[in-house]
Amino acid sequence: MNNIFIAILHGLILGGAYSLIAVGLSVIFGVVRIINFSHGAMLMASAFAYYELFTRFNVDPFFAMFFIAPAFFIIGFLLQKVIIRPLLIRESASVLEPTSVMLFTIGLDYAICNLYLMIYTSRYKTLNTWSYKNYFRAFDNSFVTQYSRIIAFILCFVVAFGLWFIINKTELGKRIRAVSQNRDAAALCGVDVHTTYGIAFGLGTAALAIAGAAMSSFYLVSPSVGNVFGTKSFMIVVLGGLGSIPGAIVGGMIFGLIEQVIAQFIPSTMASMLSFAVFLIVLVLMPDGLLGSRKRK
């Protein structure tokens, strides 16, 4: 089999994992207009939840996610309702961009990371699950990858479709879109804006917890793991278009492809730099990202 073809497959599979991690961030931004800088830390926190469940009770993350994701929905919802809401209300009277909320999520990121560093130390852990140990093989063994990565790839589309469906095809989704397009007008129509924000935040956080199940099954678990994927998530979401679910998928795939395909020709650190370069070029040429919609009045 052609090397490039195999590299493209690897790139798409990796891209799927990136997209899965990024899509929740995009949803939260799209609705609440908050860039959640604690995204990476929450991903890491969910990974440790899977670590505990696996090492103590031998529960596979892909099974545990059916409980962890709802738990993270509640965490995200409460985070919005209890902490972010008062900040938003206080600030909405004075400015348009919620700066204090952004600073809060940055602080939260540090707090969570250091808390986990205290508890778990900086040592890397691996979860020796079935999907971590076993490999999917195709094309006469020329394409070999962990099953967990294949599952992550599939989950990326399942989660993205689920979120897309909720937002575009349900009554709740209508309220979510209304609030994201015009907060005051939605409130005047009787929509409870802050509960809707809480639900959007919860959905994004639950999607992140599902990504955590995949990540803890193919990568390492450590307190710094959030930084690795957190920064990439921001770039992916901005590249694809803030708030756009298909954009998060396209952005993730582009990052995966650059890292895997270009790395065939140049050293992989250079390939990482190249993804930054692509990111910057796209931003200069298309400030709203690849699939971002230009804001209408």
Add this chain to the structure above:
Amino acid sequence: MLKINELRTGYNGGEIVHGISLEVPDEKIVAIVGGNGAGKSTLIKAITGLIPTTSGTVEFDGEKLTGLAPDKIMQKGVCLVPEGRQLFPNMTVEENLDIGSCTKEAKKHRKENLEEMFEIFPRLLERRKQLTGTLSGGEQQMVATARALMGRPKLLIMDEPSWGLAPILVNEMFQTIKMVRDRGTAVLIVEQNVGHTLAMSDWGYVIENGVVVMQDDGNRLLQDEGLKKAYLGI
């Protein structure tokens, strides 16, 4: 029905409305007129809960509205057609109207109300699946009005509904407002189109610099020499 007593409000310390009292009786059209920057929209925002009040009260059917969030005030039966329409631009006409009827009470009657809206505004039926951001100004105003009516208001508040409309559409819109009143909904309307508005209003208030400077029956206000000079240029 709506009773406002000595209301004071503004933005971040700067008081704009300096103690306004006014009343909207059942099944009547009440107009607020006044120059640009007089504080009309600010007053409306305070009534509907978009900005906090500093002092004074807003009462609706005997219940206090002051301090409630906009969605709670809407659920009491006060719906607003805001200044500049404030539609959801990337949603269809029908979705906009669905949001207008997203509360528990209104949702029960969504279907029949939707049909009624399409009767009042046949144009919206044609544009049902079109994104409201791509509609003409007149059509957008129809959506804004229909969206508010979908909430089954007891009181409909309109902030400059004729803004940006062609004269023929302005006439149509005033016909609609009278029809809304005749169906039993009270209307509080803020307008720049002073002549037209006062002529159809049961009562009118003139606001200058955040205070009520004149009030009377709509047609009697129109006879006032000072008002004629200031707003009608006669």
